[in-house]
Amino acid sequence: MPPTPHTTPEPGETRIRDRGDACPGALRLHPAEDGRLARLRLPAGRLTSRQVEALATAAETLGDGRISITSRGNAELRGLADDCGASLAALLDEADLLPSPTHERVRNIVASPASGLDGLGHADVQLWARDLDAALCAEPRAAALSGRFLFVLDDGRGDVAGLGGDVKLIADADGTAVLWPGDRRVFRLAADDAVRAALAAALAFLDAADAAGTGAWRPRELPVTHVPDWAGALAAAGIAAEALPVPPTPFSAPPGPGALGDGHLYVLAPLGRLTAAQLRALLPADEVRFTPWRGAVVVGAGPGAAGRLGGLAAHGLITRPDAPLAGVTACTGRPGCAKSLADVRADALLALPGPLPVHFSGCERRCGHPHGAWVDVLATGTENDSADSYSVDDVPTPRTSLSEAVAAARGPATPTR
Ligand code: SF4
Structure with a gap:
């Protein structure tokens, strides 16, 4: 007899799983509310210039035109048609983004x-x-x-x-x-x-x-x-x-957006998503590295690399630590995720700058939340059939006062100028 499956073990109880994980991959597409979703493993977040082009093309021709950066520095494509699997695989393979079909989901x-x-x-x-x-x-x-x-x-x-x-x-x-x-x-x-x-x-x-x-x-x-x-x-x-002996885990804060070292740049993707045009704007570069903080290191950005920051900002990328959306992340939310109680990505645009990261979630799973100290903004449903409601660090908050509540939870706002 196989063991009886449990979904949530009691404290101290061993978790029994009766199936493999259902994580999406580049070859195993996940059916979401906004179409199929592909998750492409990028070890160390690394993309060559050719692979940047291929990923942008895949998003434009097969998906919804956007590339999400995950909390592991991987890439997701959304809005894919049900029958696009073979075309996507061919495009990725051509760009050397599928080195082993049998191992594509384990390259984390x-x-x-x-x-x-x-x-x-x-x-x-x-x-x-x-x-x-x-x-x-x-x-x-x-x-x-x-x-x-x-x-x-x-x-x-x-x-x-x-x-x-x-x-x-x-x-x-x-x-x-x-x-x-x-x-x-x-x-x-x-x-x-x-x-x-x-x-x-x-x-x-x-x-x-x-x-x-x-x-x-x-x-x-x-x-x-x-x-x-x-x-x-x-x-x-x-x-x-x-x-x-097991030592404490070392910790240092992630880099802020701006110039990085000699001739390299670091930018953040607004709410963790890039348009195909924003992704291409990172070129020319020797390579691009997606980060677990939903950003991209532009390696070898060329002579006068820091001078490119203005152009990247004009493309809508976050190039300064005090930019309004720096440190703001959100899960997929409505309409892409059926579990979501709100369009959290639209509401996250209301967040004001501040020193602490803030994460908007459409339900209690809180997908992709940051590590360390962060402000938890959780959709709690629709109040009186009129407006979405949230809690901000467990404090019930109507959508109309969301930005003030988030700003208060983050602490004093950093001036943008
Ligand atoms: S946190 Fe909930 S609503 Fe948001 S993507 Fe995850 S499952 Fe969907």
Whole structure:
């Protein structure tokens, strides 16, 4: 007899899953209220110039003309026709955005976006991300990871370490790296072994999940009787690793929009979405890196890169930390999501600037909310059949006073000039 499935386990109870994850992919399109949705994994958020063009073309010719940036720095296309799957796959394949059809949903790698550009950090983890992606795609067993399993690679500055990875690597001084498989064990190892160690840890998780038979998607869902043999997996891979006490997770604030290092730029996408024209406006560039904060690093923006910021602002991109929509995010909301109680994206445009991030959600799932401290704006339904209502950090708030309530919750507004 298979175990009885539970949707919400009690505290301390093991989650039992009777099916694989339903995460959308580039080849597995999700039916949404506004058409099919495709989620395209971009390891470390990276796009070449050619891939920027391909993604913009896919949005224009097959979707609704927009590209969403997810909280893992991946890309989503919405408004796709039911029968566009083959055309989309061909277009992405032509641009080398589908290196492995069997692994396309497991290439979930977040890496410090400015790594290698600004002299901070102990290693260039963008290079680690490319090597890890290649190693994942070359390992047949890795295709069994869930579409939610996340690798996080932090170059030591602490910008992405807190984003909740299942296997985390943090570069450290003296050519070492710290591996966090799950959240209860930590190992120090040579940085040269970091990528192999991350893959070995992921495979150790799969072994434990198979043995447990509970259908776990992530290490924290495993029963306590089936903790992976992390140390054994590293040893079997020939990796020398020293177990460490679990330290606090390093943290630093994400970059603000503007010039970044020497010849690079960072811009934010308003409410996490770019039009095809806004995406193309990032070119010319050596490459573009989408970030978990719904922005884009423009790598190699050319001589006088900072002078391009005015033009990008004219395209509607956020180029200054004190711009009104900097720090404002929203879930899909109505009409794209059937669960939403309001058109949260339209209402989020009412938000005023302030020091804290703010996130608008159409229901209590709060998809894509930020990490750390943030203001929670939650749609609560329609009051008296006349206007949408919200709560702002649990305080009931009619839509008519939404901007004041959000501004009060964020603290004193930063002047825009
Ligand atoms: S938070 Fe709710 S309404 Fe918003 S996208 Fe997620 S499921 Fe839909």
